[in-house]
Amino acid sequence: MDRQAIAVMASGRGTNLAAILEAANNGKCPVDVRVVISNKVDAPALRIARNAGVATVLFLDPKDYKDRTAYDKACAEIIQNAGCQWIVLAGYMRIISSFFVNHFLNRIINIHPALLPAFVGADGVSDALAYGVKVSGCTVHLVNEEVDGGDILSQAVVPVLNHDNRDTLHQRIQQEEYKLYPQTLTRMIEEGFSIEGRRVIWNESE
Numbered sequence: 001m002d003r004q005a006i007a008v009m010a011s012g013r014g015t016n017l018a019a020i021l022e023a024a025n026n027g028k029c030p031v032d033v034r035v036v037i038s039n040k041v042d043a044p045a046l047r048i049a050r051n052a053g054v055a056t057v058l059f060l061d062p063k064d065y066k067d068r069t070a071y072d073k074a075c076a077e078i079i080q081n082a083g084c085q086w087i088v089l090a091g092y093m094r095i096i097s098s099f100f101v102n103h104f105l106n107r108i109i110n111i112h113p114a115l116l117p118a119f120v121g122a123d124g125v126s127d128a129l130a131y132g133v134k135v136s137g138c139t140v141h142l143v144n145e146e147v148d149g150g151d152i153l154s155q156a157v158v159p160v161l162n163h164d165n166r167d168t169l170h171q172r173i174q175q176e177e178y179k180l181y182p183q184t185l186t187r188m189i190e191e192g193f194s195i196e197g198r199r200v201i202w203n204e205s206e
């Protein structure tokens with residue numbers, strides 16, 4: 001199976017980006033990370049991408065664009081010119097426009113640090129902890145116009161322990177993210193899927 005070019009959009013530490021780059025390097029995930037875009041000038045994700053030799057690594061400053069759509073059009077042009085087939089959001093802390101969602105319909109994926117549809121939003125880890133759930137985890141999902149509301153591709157479960165705080169729980173969830181995100185990308189490329197209602201049906205040969 002040929003590698004598929006992907007773009008990663010990240011605002012923060014970029015540890016999921018690093019996990020995807022590592023899986024790609026080790027031949028465990030058939031992707032070529034061709035573009036990394038960040039909306040934060042100091043995002044460590046940019047350094048990770050440059051060190052890994054990603055061809056196009058860009059900070060695009062939202063202040064340079066008149067609105068969200070203009071910003072997302074600039075991103076879309078870069079992503080398309082590079083021939084990317086999937087857009088992978090990895091800690092991208094910015095709401096994307098309906099232009100972007102529809103332009104790349106069912107080709108944008110995100111990872112969320114909770115078991116959706118529970119605990120959507122910016123701090124799903126704290127919200128799950130505060131609610132008192134005994135298991136949480138992470139979810140890889142297609143991106144639609146609703147925040148964390150797209151169809152679910154995969155999930156991994158992480159137990160919540162008595163002594164957990166936000167950081168310890170998030171760290172254990174992230175260990176699962178580093179496996180789940182590359183695995184899900186691999187499955188998307190090698191196996192493919194169809195959508196029935198809200199259900200993602202993998203094209204596994206049974």
Ligand code: GRF
Pocket residue numbers: 010012013014015016017090091092111112113138174177
């Ligand atoms: C992850 O926990 C992910 O689930 C959430 O943002 C965090 C990004 O972490 N969307 P990193 O920047 O990949 O380290």
